[in-house]
Amino acid sequence: MIEPKWQQTWDAQAAFRAFNPGETVPAAHPFAQRHGTDAMAPGRQFPPKYYILDMFPYPSGAGLHVGHPEGYTATDILARYHRARGFNVLHPMGWDSFGLPAEQYAVKTGQHPRVTTEANIANFTRQIKSLGFSYDWSRELATTDPDYFKWTQWIFLQLYNSWFNPATNKAQPIETLKFPADCVTAEQQRAFRDGKRLAYVSEAPVNWCPELGTVLANEEVIDGKSEVGGFPVVRKPMRQWMLRITAYAEKLLADLEIIDWSDSLKEMQRNWIGRSEGAEVDFQIAGSSEKIRVFTTRPDTLFGATYMVLSPEHKLLAAITTPEQAEAVKAYQAFASGKSDLERTELAKDKTGVFTGAYAINPVNGEKIPVWIADYVLASYGTGAIMAVPAHDTRDFEFAKKFNLPVIQVVEPPAGKEWQGFTDDGTAVNSGFITGLATVEAKRKISAWLEEKGLGKKTVNFKLRDWLFSRQRYWGEPFPIIWKRDAAGALYHEALPESALPVLPPTLEDYKPTTDGQPPLARATDWVTLPDGSIRETNTMPQWAGSCWYYLRYTDAKNAGAFVGTPADQYWMASNGKSAGVDLYVGGTEHAVLHLLYARFWHKVLFDLGHVSTPEPFYKLVNQGLILGEDGQKMSKSRGNVVNPDDVLGEYGADAFRLYEMFMGPLEMVKPWNTKGVEGVYRFLGRVWRLFVDEASETVYEQAETTAADATQAQGLLDLIKLSPAIQDVPGTPAQLKTLHACIKKVTEDLDGMRFNTAISAMMVFVNEAIAWEVKPVAALRTFLQLLQPFAPHVAEELWAKLHAGSSVALAYAPWPTYDPALLVETEIEIPVQVNGKFRDVIKVAADADNATIEAAAKASEKVQQFIGGKAIKKIIIVPKRMVNIAVG
RNA sequence: GCCGGUGUGGCGAAAUGGCAGACGCACAGGACUUAAAAUCCUGGGACCAUAAAAAGUCGUGUGGGUUCGAGUCCCACCACCGGCACCA
Structure with a gap:
């Protein structure tokens, strides 16, 4: 009853609309009442900004579950708190609405995904609004909206039209790339540029998921299975769009230092980027002009290399394999390529491999060592070849044992440790001129020696691979790219001009891929072929594309002329004293290496190109912990332990729901749901209510309500409820003021530290005491409502309105109370x-x-x-x- | 295997190195009620003791250490959760 009333009031006033610099603030808006009507006028000192963001949801058909509102409640409390503290708060919500389920539904029923998506968004909106969150709905966005994905496509064009200049360590327009002297024909120049773009086409083997009918990025493949659905993934060579995220590996790693994220999350990103320092060393093949380059992090163990291993896909294999071994090598290559990723990772603990017949010369001592191939060496990492030092590498050791290859000790471990299989730092032995040196020293000396002789050099390698950016789907952003043929008949790609944006997907009858394996878009033959004979790209972008920049769009959601306006970007993304960007971003850990890495990458490109003003998008990031079912298990349909917020809301209301979500425990922790716990906070709200209202008048109200004709009429009856006569306009006693100010102090400090659970317990303590007061000073109760407002806004606003008897001061914008330490002494x-x-x-x-x-x-x-x-x-x-x-x- | 996190009553959890268990749930007893619900009051770590109590002993995953004093700091280990994993 109270809750819909206030939700309607907030909606009608657009109470939580955030204003950009220069915007006119209507005089009636509570923001104007707090800060003045020209608060945002240019040249005037406007309030400091606070940008607080939730990870926007994918609007699924199942609706919200109790996990979503956990983060949303936390951010809403902080948004309301900062608003009360006088900040200009940007707190937006939107929809990550491209995605597979709507497409799968379309394949089954023929219903356009847009219809499904819109219905789901409507349902999510209803659910989210029913929780009383103070979002600025005027900035709502959906990634599937053409006005939005127009700019997603535009950003793709920025990537396409840029290259990474190692000299300046920045992305730059492709026109600044100088052609080498021997690059003269139009075809050569085009090929040269296409090879340097941040968005490029590659023919390499990719992760193909037959069940999903699409390719996937490395980040989307877990243990050889798709992250979505858990279907098998196989390697398959295909022509695909890639984004050169590897160019940013160093920056993505280094800038983790300037942002305030949890250690575990930073560590996940570090692991994924996987920087390792080492050296590249060239090994001459005996009796051949070929050289094989290897990457090693332990050049100090070079004297212990007793064989070499190439990956089965290594380019030089054909050239160096001896005729006697050719057949065996070929058979092994077939065997290795036939393995699925699953088999290679899970079942491949047993080492396999074949001798190539070739020998390489160890550059440090001239020893001839055999060259093998084995699938424990990956083609895609380093140089696709290694020198094997079985004495000091676990994998090489296993392999050597299996194939009876020699093991030579070159590192002496600390006393008491076995040297065989010892992989940590020690002292070099049997190692010529580096013998006796500690590992760190030995590495340094031998690297210098290799460099001096031209045999190798220090290098840095990353595990991070380029981002596979195309999908064979319908429900995603089409690429603003067309294909043409040159004079020789070869295909080449070209960007569409900005004026062609947005590129809308065609209307289809059937959303399945074509029978010959083309993406669904290829079915729209009249869409695919342009009048001049060129052909549209039929892949679409992955779901991550839209979420890579949505936080920027919120700052200037209606801008028709740019993805974001510079003043808006500079105001909302400005530094708040520490590091620039979104002040607080809350979401689940599941995006640690997907969304959060991709978004940082795009942001850095936009920063380099001068389109945004900050090097990092999200200053502070907090992961909310998972909420488990009542049985302590992960919530899932199959376990039947899913809690639907609608049910809880119906029973206890939004305020109790919000309060319970925060009272369960620290935000970041994993914690089980307990409906009894909701009852506890519901009782607390009941005590708050009884602290204020006169019981007799409530009985009158209840009787009137049962006879009320409809909801609107019943709402009017709320006025029948009168304040308790114990509430009087008197100064508080020292004890009362002490109780109150202790509560202010605790709640304020806990909000600053995001300790919502203890803040709530402090309010419970206050109410438990205050309810026993014979005379209740009105000022103290008013202050308490201000503390309660961020947590339970509906009941707080209602009681606030009663205390002010018709005056229209909005509690949400009332200045946050401060405590007087003198009263606490x-x-x-x-x-x-x-x-x-x-x-x-x-x-x-x-x-x-x-x-x-x-x-x-x-x-x-x-x-x-x-x-x-x-x-x-x-x-x-x-x-x-x-x-x-x-x-x- | 590597990295990160977490271990405290029956349960969710609190505790700047200083009275462990705030606050809440569940539970027990009582008040109000014809009765129930709602509400209010009281109790509550374990052990020992007792008619009941007081007093006492033990107690924050395990084992050590630092300290006048440790849930908190240090060392070693165990368990659970999450991530990575043939990345040379």
Whole structure:
């Protein structure tokens, strides 16, 4: 009853609309009442901004589950808190609405995904609004909206039209790329540029998921299975669009230092980027002009290399394999390529491999060592070849044992450790000129030596691969790319001009891929072929594309002329003292290496190209913990333990729901749902209510309500409820003020530290005390409502309105209360007394008592006497205002 | 295997190195009620003791250490959760 009333009021006033610099603020808006109508006018000192963001949801058919509102409630509380503190708060919501389920539904039923998506968005909107979140709905966006994905496509064009200049360490327009001298024909120049673009086409083997009918990025493949659905993924060579995220590996790693994310999350990103320092070394093939380059992090073990291993896909294999071994090598290559990713990772603990017949020369000692191929060496990492040092590498050791290859010790471990299979740092032995050096030293010396002789050089390798950016789907952003043929008949690609944006997907009858394996878009033959004979790209972008920049669009959601306007970007993304960007971003860990890495990458490109003003998008990021079912298991349909927020809301209301989500425990922790717990906070809200209202008038209201014709009429009856007569306009007693100010202090500090659960418990303590007050000072209760407002806004606004009898001051914009430390000072304090470290008694002394007084009081205690009586006092420790400890012998 | 996180009552959890278990749930007893619901009051870590209590002992995953004093700091280990994993 109360909740819809306030939700309608907020909606009607657009109460939580955030204003950009230069915008006109209507005089009636509560923001204007707080800050003045020209608060945002240019040249005027406008309030500091606070940008607080939730990870926007994919609007699924199942609707919201209780996990979504956990983060949303936390951000809403902080948004309301900062609003009360006088910040101009940007708190938006939108929809990550491209995605597979709507497309699969379309394949089954023929219903356009847009219809499904819109229905789901409507349902999500209803659910989210029913929770009373203070979003600025005027900035709502959906990635599937052409006005939005127009700019997603535009950003893709920026990537397409840029290259990464290692000299400046920045992305730059492709026109700044200089052609080499031998690059003269139009075809050569085009090929040269296409090879440098941040968005490029590659023919490499990719992760193909037959079940989903699309390719997937490395990040979307887990243990050889698709992240979505858990279907098998196989390697398959295909022509695909890639984004050159590897060019940013170093920056993505280094800039983790300037943002405030949890250690575990930063570590996940570091692991995924996987930087490792080492050296590349060239090995001459005996009796051949070919050289094989290997990457190693342990050049100091070069003297212990007893064989080499190439990946089965290595380019030089054909050239170096001896005729006698050719057949075996070919058979092994077929065997390796036939393995699925699943088999290669899960079942391949047993090493396999074949001798190529070739020998390589170890550059440090001229030894001839055999060259093998084995699938434990990956083509896609380093140089696709290794020098094997079985004595000091676990994998090489296993392989050597299986194939009886020699093992030579070159590192001496610390005393007491077995040298075979020792992989940590030690001292070099049997290693010529580096013998006797510690590993770190040995690495340095041999790298310098290799470099000097031209045999190798220091290098850095990354695990991070380029981002596979195309999908064979219908429900995604089409690429603004067309294909043409040159004079020789070869296909080449070309960007559509900005004026052609947005490129809309065609209307289809059938959303399945074509029978010959083309993406669904290829079915629209009249869409695909342009009048001039060129052909459209039929792949679409992955779901991650839209979420890579949505936080920027919120700052300037209606801008028709740019993806974001510079003033809006500079205002909302500005530094708030520490590092620039979104001030607080809350979402689940599942996006640690997907969305969060991709978004950082795009942002850095946009930054390099001068389109945004900050190097990082999200300054502070917090992951909310998973909410488990009542049985302590992960919520899932199959377990039947899913809690639907609608049910909880119907039973207890939004305020109780919000309060419980926050009261369960620290935001970041994993915690089980417990409906009984909701009852607890519901009872608390009941006590808050009874603290304010007159019970007799409530009975009158209840009787009237049962006879009310409809909801609107019933809402009017709320006025029948009168304030409790105990509430009077009198100054609070010192004890009452102390209770109140202790609560203000605790709630304020806990909100600053995002400790919502303890803030709520502090309010419970206040209410438990205040409810016993015979006379309730109105000012104290008013202040309490301000503390309660961010957590339980509906009931707080309702009671606030009653206290102000018709005046229209919105509680949401009332200035946050401050506490007076003077009121919290204790005159008499209790101090625990320990004897030999064991707690024995509590003494009461004046707060400013000196040590001698405290000591005397402690010794005077009867209980303490029992323990020190007759014993010699060795030492007395007194911590003023804290405790006393008497050590006796 | 590597990295990160977490271990505290029957349960969710609190505790700047200083009275462990705030606050809440569940539970028990009582008040109000014809009765129930709602509400209000009281109790509550374990052990030992007792008619009941007081007093006492033990207690924050395990084992050590630092300290007058450790849930908190240090070392070693165990368990669970999450991530990565043939990345040379």
